[in-house]
Each structure stands twice: as structure tokens, then as C-alpha cells.
Amino acid sequence: MRHPQLGGAGLRRRRRPGPGHGQQHEDVQRRRSGHHAARLHGPGGPGRPREPLVAGGLGVKPSVKPVLPPPLFNARCKACWFTLAVLALVVASFWSLDLQWAGLFSAEGARAMGRFVAEFWPPDTHAAFLAKLGPAMWETLAMSAVGTALAAAAGLALALPAAAQGGARAVARTGLNALRAVPELVWAALLLIAAGLGPMAGTLALAVHTSGVLGRLFAEALENAPTGPADALRAQGATRVQVFLYATLPTVLPQLLSYTLYRWENNIRAAAVLGVVGAGGLGQLLAFHLGLFHMGKTASILVAMLILVALVDGLSDRLRRWMAR
Numbered sequence: 001m002r003h004p005q006l007g008g009a010g011l012r013r014r015r016r017p018g019p020g021h022g023q024q025h026e027d028v029q030r031r032r033s034g035h036h037a038a039r040l041h042g043p044g045g046p047g048r049p050r051e052p053l054v055a056g057g058l059g060v061k062p063s064v065k066p067v068l069p070p071p072l073f074n075a076r077c078k079a080c081w082f083t084l085a086v087l088a089l090v091v092a093s094f095w096s097l098d099l100q101w102a103g104l105f106s107a108e109g110a111r112a113m114g115r116f117v118a119e120f121w122p123p124d125t126h127a128a129f130l131a132k133l134g135p136a137m138w139e140t141l142a143m144s145a146v147g148t149a150l151a152a153a154a155g156l157a158l159a160l161p162a163a164a165q166g167g168a169r170a171v172a173r174t175g176l177n178a179l180r181a182v183p184e185l186v187w188a189a190l191l192l193i194a195a196g197l198g199p200m201a202g203t204l205a206l207a208v209h210t211s212g213v214l215g216r217l218f219a220e221a222l223e224n225a226p227t228g229p230a231d232a233l234r235a236q237g238a239t240r241v242q243v244f245l246y247a248t249l250p251t252v253l254p255q256l257l258s259y260t261l262y263r264w265e266n267n268i269r270a271a272a273v274l275g276v277v278g279a280g281g282l283g284q285l286l287a288f289h290l291g292l293f294h295m296g297k298t299a300s301i302l303v304a305m306l307i308l309v310a311l312v313d314g315l316s317d318r319l320r321r322w323m324a325r
Helices: 021-041 078-096 107-118 127-163 167-181 184-195 199-223 228-235 240-277 282-291 295-324
Strands: none
Touching (some): 127 199, 127 240, 127 282, 167 199, 184 199, 184 240, 199 240, 228 240, 240 282, 240 295
């Protein structure tokens, strides 16, 4: 018998469920119930709270709080308080000093400085004066080199107890502070009494003052040196002298040499100034001719100082680059 809505196929007999149909139906129901439970419990599984849905999205995502940058000034920031203290000190310094800015930048002051500088021209280039200038340049260079070498040796000897622990540390650091607190001119004036006029007093003055400066720098370098190589040698039973010579000193040696070369550049300028108290070198010629208002000879001495400083600066820069390779 045919039904008009069923087409030509007519009535179809309903199939009876086979032996495996019930098992498939149970598997489908089990998977559906698992998906439903997962949607109820969320991606973390049962027993965990569901995470909020993101607006406009279909998935479940955790809520992320925006990370704000730290405030510019923090009450717990030590660097902020230190910077504030330095700024307050600078402002108080400008307020306490009677600085005549109007007189410095006035037209009358500029004209006076221009007249004074014009008196240095032309420099004295006579052969007799240049014959005196050459040995004075060499004497200044020798004073700075010998004084720096002596200071490096003394500074390293004082840096060892200054970088150690115990009572010797405080004593050594106090001595270093005293050596570098007294200017070179004062040391030269004191040593002139014992050594007399000439380059000897100037050399010793440079050595004493620079030993305090280099000793402090060397002590800081030794304290900040990496302890890995030293610990490895101590584990092998090496003595303290062996640890210093084969582990600590090779590690900090480039830094020590860099400090020494930098102080050599400074001692060139200081050696020229020490001649004011009769310590020899270019400084002694400068004090003599400037006191007599020999402006042409003074200009030649200043040019010689510039050449000497430029030569030492270039040599020390080459040496630092060579050590860095």
C-alpha cells in the first residue's frame, strides 16, 4: 500500500535494533554527559570554580589585571631620596654663595678678558727660550711618570689591608683618606723643607697624594673582584699569597692599570702646577714668567703644556685599547 506523501518507495518497515545498536547508544550518551559536565565545571575539571566569560567571546579566559608602571617617586626608593638630597644641596649651595653672574656676563668683563688674552699673542719662539722649554717639558713628564709609578706601588700595598676585614681595614682606609685629603701643593711645600727646591719634592708630593687616590680605587676593585677563581684555588689547598697572585690579581689587573694611566694624565697637569712652589718643571717656568708679566713666554709654556698633555692622553688611550684586546 502506497502513501501519497511518501513517494514511490511506499511504506518502509522499521528496522529492529541490532545487537550493537544499544552499546553505541550508551557510548553516545556517555560522551554527551561528559561534554555537559565539562561545560558545567569549566576547563579545570570538577571541583574548580568556573572562570568568567570574556565579553563578546565564546571561550573561557582568566581575568588579567592591568600592570601599572611604578610611580616616579616612591617613599621606599633610596635612589629617589638620595637624588632629592643632592638637589637640595645644590640649591642651597647656589643660594648661599654670592655669585656675581651679572658681572661675569657683562660687556665690560668680556672686554677685560679679551684684552688679557690678546696679550698672550704672539708666543715667544726664540731659540734661546725654546732651549729652556724642552728640558722643562721632559722634567715635567719624568716627575709625573715616576710619581705615578711610586703611587701605584704604594697604593696597591695599602689597598690589600683596606680591602680585607678586621681592624687593619679601618686603619688603612683612614690613612688613605688622610693622604688624598691633603692637596699636592701642601705636600710639595712640606717636602721642600726636607728635599729642597727641584723636582725631587714635586715627585714625592705627587707620589704621596696619588697613592691615597689609587689606594682607594684599588681597594674598591679588589672588593668587587669575582670570587670564583679564588674559591677554586682555595679548594685545592693554595695559600693566600698564591690565591692573590694567580686568581685575584690577574682578574683586576686591567682595571688597576686603567686607573693608573688615568692618574698619570692628571699628574701631568699637577706636575705643571707644582712648579709654583719651586718643584721644577714647566710649572716653575710658568710661575717665574707669569709673575714678571712676560706674556709671550707664558703663552709658549702653555702651548708646551697642551702638547705634553695631548701626548700622554694619546699614549694612555693606546695602552688601554691594547690591554682590552
